Amino acid sequence: MEDSLENILLKWKEDWPIAKLNWSPYVKLREPVWCLSSEEASYEGLTGSFAMIRLSDHRIVIDLEKIHKEGIVDFSVEVLAHEIGHHIYSPANLYDNAILLSRIRWGLADIEDRAPFVANLYTDLLINDTLQRKKNLNMAEVYRKLKVEELTSKTWMFYMRTYEYLWKLERGSLVSINGGLSAAIDADASLAASLIRSYSKNWLDGAGRFAALMYPYLMEDKEYEDARKVFVVYLDSEHAGEGGGVVAGLAEMDLDGIAGAIDPREEAVSVHGESKAATSKAADLGLDKLKDSGEGPQQRYLDPGKYVDLFRQVNPKIDKQELINNYYKEIALPHLISFPLESTNPKSFNLPEGTESWDVSDPMDEIDWVETAIGAPEIFPGYNTVKRVYGEEDNDAENKKPLDVYIGIDCSGSMGNPSKRFSWPILAATVIGLSALRAGAKVMGCLSGEPGSFMETEGFRSSEKEVLSVLTSYLGTGYAYGVPRLESPFGKPRKEKSHVIVVTDDDIFRMLKSEDKTNGKTNWTIIEQALENAGGVGTLVLHSSRNWHEEEVKRLKDMGWHVHYVTNEQQLLDFAAEFSHNHYHART
Amino acid sequence: MIYISDLIHHLKKCPEVFFYNQETHPEEDLQTSVLLLDIFRRVYGDFSVDDSELPSVTADLEDDVNHLTSMQLACWFFSFDFFKGQPHLVPKIHQFLFEDLKQVCAYVKSREWVEDEDRAEEFIRLALARCEITPSGESTIEAADRLEALDTVKRQAVLKETNESMERIREIRRQMAEKKARESANVYSRE
Numbered sequence: 001m002e003d004s005l006e007n008i009l010l011k012w013k014e015d016w017p018i019a020k021l022n023w024s025p026y027v028k029l030r031e032p033v034w035c036l037s038s039e040e041a042s043y044e045g046l047t048g049s050f051a052m053i054r055l056s057d058h059r060i061v062i063d064l065e066k067i068h069k070e071g072i073v074d075f076s077v078e079v080l081a082h083e084i085g086h087h088i089y090s091p092a093n094l095y096d097n098a099i100l101l102s103r104i105r106w107g108l109a110d111i112e113d114r115a116p117f118v119a120n121l122y123t124d125l126l127i128n129d130t131l132q133r134k135k136n137l138n139m140a141e142v143y144r145k146l147k148v149e150e151l152t153s154k155t156w157m158f159y160m161r162t163y164e165y166l167w168k169l170e171r172g173s174l175v176s177i178n179g180g181l182s183a184a185i186d187a188d189a190s191l192a193a194s195l196i197r198s199y200s201k202n203w204l205d206g207a208g209r210f211a212a213l214m215y216p217y218l219m220e221d222k223e224y225e226d227a228r229k230v231f232v233v234y235l236d237s238e239h240a241g242e243g244g245g246v247v248a249g250l251a252e253m254d255l256d257g258i259a260g261a262i263d264p265r266e267e268a269v270s271v272h273g274e275s276k277a278a279t280s281k282a283a284d285l286g287l288d289k290l291k292d293s294g295e296g297p298q299q300r301y302l303d304p305g306k307y308v309d310l311f312r313q314v315n316p317k318i319d320k321q322e323l324i325n326n327y328y329k330e331i332a333l334p335h336l337i338s339f340p341l342e343s344t345n346p347k348s349f350n351l352p353e354g355t356e357s358w359d360v361s362d363p364m365d366e367i368d369w370v371e372t373a374i375g376a377p378e379i380f381p382g383y384n385t386v387k388r389v390y391g392e393e394d395n396d397a398e399n400k401k402p403l404d405v406y407i408g409i410d411c412s413g414s415m416g417n418p419s420k421r422f423s424w425p426i427l428a429a430t431v432i433g434l435s436a437l438r439a440g441a442k443v444m445g446c447l448s449g450e451p452g453s454f455m456e457t458e459g460f461r462s463s464e465k466e467v468l469s470v471l472t473s474y475l476g477t478g479y480a481y482g483v484p485r486l487e488s489p490f491g492k493p494r495k496e497k498s499h500v501i502v503v504t505d506d507d508i509f510r511m512l513k514s515e516d517k518t519n520g521k522t523n524w525t526i527i528e529q530a531l532e533n534a535g536g537v538g539t540l541v542l543h544s545s546r547n548w549h550e551e552e553v554k555r556l557k558d559m560g561w562h563v564h565y566v567t568n569e570q571q572l573l574d575f576a577a578e579f580s581h582n583h584y585h586a587r588t
Numbered sequence: 589m590i591y592i593s594d595l596i597h598h599l600k601k602c603p604e605v606f607f608y609n610q611e612t613h614p615e616e617d618l619q620t621s622v623l624l625l626d627i628f629r630r631v632y633g634d635f636s637v638d639d640s641e642l643p644s645v646t647a648d649l650e651d652d653v654n655h656l657t658s659m660q661l662a663c664w665f666f667s668f669d670f671f672k673g674q675p676h677l678v679p680k681i682h683q684f685l686f687e688d689l690k691q692v693c694a695y696v697k698s699r700e701w702v703e704d705e706d707r708a709e710e711f712i713r714l715a716l717a718r719c720e721i722t723p724s725g726e727s728t729i730e731a732a733d734r735l736e737a738l739d740t741v742k743r744q745a746v747l748k749e750t751n752e753s754m755e756r757i758r759e760i761r762r763q764m765a766e767k768k769a770r771e772s773a774n775v776y777s778r779e
Binding site for chain 2 (some may be wrong): 110170266380
C-alpha cells in the first residue's frame with residue numbers, strides 16, 4: 001500500500017503541469033500539498049473529501065490515500081484541473097468567494113447556513129462543465145467512478161441530472177432513473193443546465209438564481225442532511241475562505257445580488273419568452289422588502305448581525321470583535337475627512353552647538369575640517385579630528401498638532417447592542433475616533449452604563465484596533481453615562497490637551513444630580529473640572545429636546561461645555577462629521 | 589444519414605432576412621405563404637407542381653408574428669439538402685409547422701431557436717420526430733428520450749404544476765423576509 005501510494009504520488013506530480021496547462025500555460029500555482037495518508041490530510045484540514053482548496057494561501061490539498069480508496073487514481077488531470085479551476089475561475093479569490101456566499105444567502109431565506117454547501121455545488125458545476133466541454137476532460141467518468149450507492153436524495157438526482165443535461169448524456173447515465181427522478185426534478189435540472197451555461201462567464205450574477213433553484217431541495221433539514229452525506233466526498237471548497245482575514249466591502253448591501261435572487265422556475269414559466277419574473281422580479285419574491293431592511297446612512301448597509309453571519313461562513317475562524325470593528329469602520333470611512341497633509345518636520349537639528357571628537361567609526365563627511373585644522377596643524381584621524389554638534393531647534397509654527405480626543409458613550413440598558421443592531425452613536429464615535437487617529441491625535445474611548453459597569457482604553461491610544469474594540473463593545477447596564485469616568489483621564493490637568501465628547505441622553509442630568517460622591521466631589525464638580533483639566537473643547541451630544549432641562553443645560557454652558565442636540569439618530573452622524581471637520585481638518 | 593450536429597450548424601447559419609417580420613420591417617412586402625409554398629415545392633422535388641397538389645397554407649396563417657417568423661426559419665431549415673425531393677415529407681412538414689411549432693411558439697421566441705443551443709436542438713428534433721426520421725448514431729428510443737428532455741411544452745406544464753407548490757414556499761419566504769425586515773429595523777431608542 002505504502003509503495004503504491006508513492007507511485008501514485010509520482011504519477012500525480014507528473015500530471016500537475018498538464019492539469020495547469022488545461023487552464024493556461026501562465027498559471028502560477030504552487031504544487032498541491034500531497035498527503036500520503038488521510039490522517040495527514042486531516043491535519044491539513046481536509047476531511048470527508050479527497051481534495052480541497054485554501055484561498056488564504058492559494059493551496060490545494062490532495063489526500064492520495066482517499067483517492068486510492070475511491071478508485072480515481074487514473075483521473076489525476078481531471079481532479080487537479082478541477083481544483084485549479086477553483087483557484088483561477090470560481091471562486092478564484094477571497095473577495096469573490098465572499099460575494100458568492102453573500103449572493104447565495106439572498107436566495108436561501110432562513111436557511112442561510114446552507115450557503116457554503118450551495119456555493120460548492122455551484123462552482124463545481126461551472127468548473128466541471130468548462131473542463132468537460134471546452135477542455136475535453138472526462139469529468140463524467142470521475143462521477144461514474146465515484147458513483148455512490150443507490151440514492152434517494154432529491155438533491156443528488158437534481159444535481160446529477162443537471163450534468164446529464166449539460167453534457168448531453170443519456171438519461172440515467174449518471175443518476176438512476178429508477179430512484180424517483182420526477183418530472184419536476186427533471187425540469188429543474190434542465191433549468192440549472194441552462195443557467196450554468198448562461199452564467200459561465202458572469203458566474204457571480206447567476207449565484208442567486210442557482211440558490212433559488214436549489215431552495216426547495218434544501219428547505220427540509222432531513223433532505224439537507226441526506227444531501228450532505230451524499231456530497232461529502234465532493235465538498236472541496238466549502239471552507240475555502242478559512243483563515244483569510246477580513247474582506248473589505250461587504251458591509252454595504254449588494255443590490256445586484258438581491259435583484260439576482262430570482263427563481264428560474266418563475267422566469268421559465270413564460271409566454272413568448274416574456275417571463276412573469278422578468279416583470280415582477282424581486283418584488284414578486286418579497287425581495288423588495290429585504291432591500292428596505294438596510295441599515296445606517298441611506299439604509300445602504302447590512303445589519304451587523306447579518307454581516308457577522310456572512311463572515312462566519314466566509315471565514316469561520318475570524319474574530320467577532322474584529323468583524324464588528326471592520327463593520328463600523330467601513331460605514332464610517334466615507335464620512336471621514338481627508339487625511340491632513342503633513343507639511344513640516346516638527347523639530348529640526350540645525351542649531352550649531354560647538355564640536356566634539358570625531359571617531360573613526362563616524363561617517364567621514366561629518367568631520368569639520370576647519371575646526372580640526374584650527375585645533376592642530378597635523379591631523380590624526382580619530383585623535384584630533386572633530387565634528388560639528390547640532391542642537392534641536394523648536395519651531396512654533398511647525399510643532400502644532402491636533403488635540404487628542406476623549407469619547408465617552410452612554411452604554412446603558414436603553415442602548416442597543418452594536419454587534420446585533422446598527423448603532424448611530426457608535427458610528428458617530430467611530431467617525432470621530434478614526435478622523436482623530438488619521439490626523440495623528442490619540443483617542444481614549446469609554447463605554448459606560450452606570451451604575452453598573454464601564455469599559456475604556458488604557459488611556460489615550462493611537463491604535464485603531466484598541467479604540468474601535470472598546471467603542472464597538474457592549475455593556476447594557478445602568479441608566480446613563482457615568483460622569484465619574486471623566487476622573488480617569490481628567491482628574492488632574494493633562495499635559496497634552498484634549499477634546500471631550502460625551503454622547504448621552506436626558507438621563508445624564510439624573511446622573512449629574514446624583515448625591516453619590518466620588519473622592520468627595522459631586523458629579524457637577526467632576527464634569528466642570530474635567531473640562532478644565534482637559535484643556536480642549538467639551539461637547540455634550542444630547543439625544544434630547546432643547547426645551548428640556550434648560551436650567552441644567554445653562555449651567556453646563558456656563559462651565560464651557562458645548563451642548564449639541566440630536567433628535568434623531570442620523571444627526572449623530574452629521575454631528576460627528578462636523579466635529580471632525582472643525583477640529584481635525586487642518587493642522588496649522 | 590443525417591446528423592444533429594450538421595442540422596444545428598445549418599440552422600444557426602440562417603440568414604437574417606428570414607427573421608424579417610411585419611413588426612421589424614413594416615416597409616417590406618413579406619409573404620410567409622409564398623416562402624412556405626416554395627419550400628414545399630423544394631421538398632416535393634418539383635417546382636412546377638400546382639398549388640392544389642400542396643397543403644393549403646393561406647387559410648391556416650394567423651397573425652401571430654412569432655409563429656410566422658419561426659415558420660420562416662423552418663423554411664430555411666427544410667432547405668437543407670437532405671429534405672430535397674422527398675414528397676412524402678410535405679404533409680408531415682405542414683403538420684410540424686402548423687401544429688407542433690405553433691404550440692411551442694407560445695413559449696419560445698423565434699430568435700431563441702438559433703441563439704439558444706437547447707432550443708435549436710429541440711427545434712430540429714421536433715421536426716425530425718414529426719417527419720419520423722431518426723438521427724444517425726441514435727436509436728429511436730434515444731432520440732425520443734432526448735426530445736423529451738428538451739421538450740418546452742412538457743417542461744412548461746411541469747413548471748406550472750411545480751410553481752403551485754413553490755408559491756406556498758414563496759409565501760413562507762415572503763413572510764419570513766418581512767419578519768426579518770421588521771426585526772432588523774433600527775430600534776435604537778432612549779428611555
